[in-house]
Amino acid sequence: MLNSRRPTHSGFTLIELVIVIVISGILATITTSVLELPIQAYVDNTRRATLTDAADATMRALQRDIRSALPNSIRVSADKTTIEFLHTVDGGRYRAQFDNTTIPPTGDILDFDMADTSMDVLGELTHFSHITIGQDRLVIYPLNSAGSNPYQGDNTSLITNASNSHITFSPFQFPLRSQDQRFFIIDHPITYRCDTSSASADNRVLLRYSAYPIQATQPLPPPITASAIQANLISDCQFHYTSGSNTRLGVVTITLSLRNDAGESVNLIRQVRVDNQP
Secondary structure: OOOOOOOOOOOOOOHHHHHHHHHHHHHHHHHHHHHHHHHHHHHHHHHHHHHHHHHHHHHHHHHHHHHOOOOOOOOEEEOOOOOEEEEEEEEEEEOOOEOOOOOEEEOOOOOOOEEEEEEEEEEEOHHHHOOOOOEEEEOOOOOOOOOOOOOOOOOOOEEEEEEEEEEEEEEEOOHHHHHHEEEEEEEEEEEEEEEOOOOOOOOOOOEEEEOOOOOOOOOOOOOHHEEEEEEEEEEEEEEEEOOOOOOOOOEEEEEEEEEOOOOOOOEEEEEEEEEEOO
């Protein structure tokens, strides 16, 4: 006997397919709404953290360099957007009297009554290995005033040789004695300058200049070949210097603002105390 039953076929009807598509769309919309806010919050927080970290790292670099400034060598431009100072490599105290514990007395004193060429260091140099012979300069009693201005070369001499306890230098008669017998060794100036003229946030930068010649007048700006970008996204920065006295240190106040293309900004204000005792 022949089987007259027709074979059955399984599948979706058009209505069922439409229902599945609608339900899937609803679920996708709900899922997107649930995930969108956390994802956007994560992106926003990451962007803001990056901006804050950039501002903090820039401020730390500024503070580190400024603390190494030669006393009384800080110069700030009239518009407060540029700061320059002479970078110290090392320093200590020079011998001003012979060692009378020996007969005859010994020691190489620094003579202020004539052009001298060498002196003993009391104790030892801390960063002797950082000194560059024939380039770095010895400074005595820097005041940044007429007759004792290291930018003018009034009280500096080129170092020709050095050890931990002894320094030789080009013949020079230093004009002023240090009451504390202090000396400093400098290598080159350092300048920080804000350039916020660009319309693009990425091109509004804080530039750091170094390894350029010491100049009597503050260069605005220094040679471009000596520059490097310290930070971008700079919307504003200001430098203010309050000179110190015999009883207090000098203070550099730094105001730094960074802004990204999303319009978010971070503002920092720090005060850096600097040695002003010559």
